Amino acid sequence: MRALLLIFALLLPALAAGQDLRPVRCRFLSFGGTDSSATVLALSDKGAEVRCPLSTDSMSEPVVCFAGDNKIAFLSPADRKPTATATIPAAAKAVILVFVANSKPSADSPPWKVLVIEDTPKNFPDGGAFVANFYHKDIRFILGEHKGMLHPAGNHGYPLPAERDAFNMAPVIFEFLQDESWRTASESVVRFLPGMRYLIFAYVDPASGRPRISTFQDLAPPVTEAP
Secondary structure: OHHHHHHHHHHHHHHHOOOOEEEEEEEEEEEOOOOOOEEEEEEOOOOOEEEEEEOOOOOOOOEEEEEEOOEEEEEOOOOOOEEEEEEOOOOOOEEEEEEEEOOOOOOOOOOEEEEEEEOOOOOOOOOOEEEEEOOOOOEEEEEOOEEEEEOOOOEEEEOOOOOOOOOOEEEEEEEEEEOOEEEEEEEEEEEOOOOOEEEEEEEEOOOOOOEEEEEEEEOOOOOOOOO
């Protein structure tokens, strides 16, 4: 409760000064955690609690959260303590918030880090893929005719591949840099269609220690505006 009051107190000066607490349409996904039904809390512009589901399987339905000074603070439902902060681009009206579990949480390091993906056709194209590198070294990949490379913590969106077969399939290949050599971690063909997008994450499996690729499919149309 003290944390809730503290965050609400931080919002009051913005309200009193007439500053923007702007609505941002958010969709949520958690990555690296074990609880598929986890949630966090945000505060509305009136100070009411807003529950934000952190599914490990698919992105949530849109939830309107409010950003003050381009930040959205989240609390733990159990004890109302701060659990994460998302920094929202100044012009963003719709975002995808990927909550990445912190492997070593502490008093100075919250349980979650947040990857903010601005949900626009330019940044996360319809029919394309958004790739994020959670691996500790470089990755490189092929998405149809698109060839990319990302440094650690890098991310980028790629449009719908033009080079697809009669079944709208295109090759998807990921390689990880290991011991100064490139090693193939995943090689497949994937169906790319308008109205369907993919989030693709490169990471190290904590159980096996091996590099992995996780792909999340988004069937919802891109959202570009908040109410």
